[in-house]
Amino acid sequence: xxxxKYFKYxxxxxxxxxxxxFIIIAITFYGINENFLNFRNLRVLFTISPEIALIAMGAxxxxxxxxxxxxxxxxxxxxxxxxxxxxNEGVNAHLAFTISLLMCLxxxxxxxxxxxxxxxxxxxxxxxxxxxxxxxxxxIVKADFxxxxxxxxxxxxxxxxxxxxxxxxxxxxxxxILITLLLIFYLHRSNYGNWSYSTGANQAAAQAMGVNTNNxxxxxxxxxxxxxxxxxxxxxxxxxxxxxxxxxGYELQAIAASVIGGASLFGGxxxxxxxxxxxxxxxxxxNGLVMARLDVNWFRFAVGTLxxxxxxxxxxxxxxxxxxxx
Amino acid sequence: MSESIIRCEGxxxxxxxxxxxxxxSIDIKKGEAxxxxxxxGAGKSTFIKILSGVHxxxxxxxxxxxxxxxxxxxxxxxxxxxxxxxxxxxxxxTLSIARNLFVGREPLTFKIGSLGLLDREKMARxxxxxxxxxxxxxxxxxxxxxxxxxxxxQGVVIARALYFRTKVLIMDEPTNHLSVKExxxxxxxxxxxKAEGTxxxxxxxxxxxxxxxxxxxxxxxxxxxxxxVQKKDTSIEDLTKMIVHD
Ligand SMILES: Nc1ncnc2c1ncn2[C@@H]1O[C@H](COP(=O)(O)OP(=O)(O)OP(=O)(O)O)[C@@H](O)[C@H]1O
Ligand SMILES: [Mg+2]
Numbered sequence: 001x002x003x004x005k006y007f008k009y010x011x012x013x014x015x016x017x018x019x020x021x022f023i024i025i026a027i028t029f030y031g032i033n034e035n036f037l038n039f040r041n042l043r044v045l046f047t048i049s050p051e052i053a054l055i056a057m058g059a060x061x062x063x064x065x066x067x068x069x070x071x072x073x074x075x076x077x078x079x080x081x082x083x084x085x086x087x088n089e090g091v092n093a094h095l096a097f098t099i100s101l102l103m104c105l106x107x108x109x110x111x112x113x114x115x116x117x118x119x120x121x122x123x124x125x126x127x128x129x130x131x132x133x134x135x136x137x138x139x140i141v142k143a144d145f146x147x148x149x150x151x152x153x154x155x156x157x158x159x160x161x162x163x164x165x166x167x168x169x170x171x172x173x174x175x176x177i178l179i180t181l182l183l184i185f186y187l188h189r190s191n192y193g194n195w196s197y198s199t200g201a202n203q204a205a206a207q208a209m210g211v212n213t214n215n216x217x218x219x220x221x222x223x224x225x226x227x228x229x230x231x232x233x234x235x236x237x238x239x240x241x242x243x244x245x246x247x248x249g250y251e252l253q254a255i256a257a258s259v260i261g262g263a264s265l266f267g268g269x270x271x272x273x274x275x276x277x278x279x280x281x282x283x284x285x286x287n288g289l290v291m292a293r294l295d296v297n298w299f300r301f302a303v304g305t306l307x308x309x310x311x312x313x314x315x316x317x318x319x320x321x322x323x324x325x326x
Numbered sequence: 327m328s329e330s331i332i333r334c335e336g337x338x339x340x341x342x343x344x345x346x347x348x349x350x351s352i353d354i355k356k357g358e359a360x361x362x363x364x365x366x367g368a369g370k371s372t373f374i375k376i377l378s379g380v381h382x383x384x385x386x387x388x389x390x391x392x393x394x395x396x397x398x399x400x401x402x403x404x405x406x407x408x409x410x411x412x413x414x415x416x417x418x419x420t421l422s423i424a425r426n427l428f429v430g431r432e433p434l435t436f437k438i439g440s441l442g443l444l445d446r447e448k449m450a451r452x453x454x455x456x457x458x459x460x461x462x463x464x465x466x467x468x469x470x471x472x473x474x475x476x477x478x479x480q481g482v483v484i485a486r487a488l489y490f491r492t493k494v495l496i497m498d499e500p501t502n503h504l505s506v507k508e509x510x511x512x513x514x515x516x517x518x519x520k521a522e523g524t525x526x527x528x529x530x531x532x533x534x535x536x537x538x539x540x541x542x543x544x545x546x547x548x549x550x551x552x553x554x555v556q557k558k559d560t561s562i563e564d565l566t567k568m569i570v571h572d
Pocket of ligand 1: 342346364365368371372
């Protein structure tokens, strides 16, 4: 492969730029504090990063098809709350788990329906459901936080949350890898993926070629909501607590991770791998600041800087790659 | 060449209180190249949108290959073998040529329900062949469409029509915004489509573009079909008079 071709390849794939920044960040924080990459902290990093990565991958797929979901942070909170509250009410834990995930699918479907049927921007539709879902999560738990049903959740924890002895990973990481592979198949290797891209890039063209763009969007809204709910359940099983206030701001972090990973706000551009790298980058940055004993409040500043930098560089890299005809 | 492929009877279309089509009947023969001309707002786009399933006629019948058909959406139209190209909306700009070529008709290696694994090898191979057929100077189907010139984009769209052996290709202003050279290319492609037996219907404001490649010209004015003539029976001057004076 000649250099020119190689450069074009890299320039047209912004997830590589994100990966580079990710590696630089990891090395820098390691340089500041060796403990950043020790066994204990890696375990922390590989536990929290997949949760936001699941949300970010869903957000990216939805963005590729031209829509946004701002309700993911609220869904993240509600799924765990519903599962725990139902179990406390005497419902079988596995049934509660299933009901909770079905509810997430339903929320995704509602987001899609509001957006499509009434032809309003999904930004607004899901801003509405973001408030509504958060409100429901808070109302359900009432004033006091629900106790975590340790015994009933034994198997769910064993399947989804417990640490895998001798490794830095928890069970959730295996699920995360599995889901990532499925999402890569879905977005990059399947016809549904091709429909998602064409819907986001040019809805009229996709329709003219016989693609049912409404179905494409419904599917991706549902997928996005499902992933957010699953991430919420992973977190609750891991922390053994269901707080209705978790996940505030995750919707914007998910979008930030997507954009840093190369997704375009205008639809039709973005990759699952990019979202994954973007999400890991955010969590490594967050944790790295703590480990470096810097004021954590710089996290938002850093994210903001990265975001702006990413959008500018992605746009320019794309322009450069486009100019380089083979 | 006397068998009809699309026959419309008494099509009417209202947009609110505006009647965009008034009792339009047209009989298009297999393999014919028909140029639709007329002033702005004459109803040309409305007519082809009905054929491609974007809009539905309020009344009237459509026969395809002799059978009465209902075209409710783009899928219906495509299933019949009708493909429509709109100047700006035929392709997804951020996708590669290969992906664009197969949108909605992806070759799959296996599938579960309607979800399937893309046959990317076939997509790469066939897309390259398809663009070679229209003599586009591109080395791979991986090139992103937004890098292509307007003329090259039309080439991709026409390559798609050729590849899928579209029976009827409808083009709304295929030479709009194109340079003289690119326009010539598009006109050559239309000749090629004709040679392959594809029926072509195209709209253009430039009579000098339609005239050489059409077999027949249909003039619209204020929603009505005011003339329907074989090229040999008319001239650019006659047509211009009709469009301007009516
Ligand atoms: N979606 C729509 N809603 C309301 N009115 C419309 C719509 N589309 C077209 N019209 C009206 O219908 C009439 C016919 O429009 P049409 O687009 O078919 O004309 P045209 O012959 O394609 O014109 P042009 O050459 O300018 O493209 C015009 O008066 C137009 O304003
Ligand atoms: Mg028009």
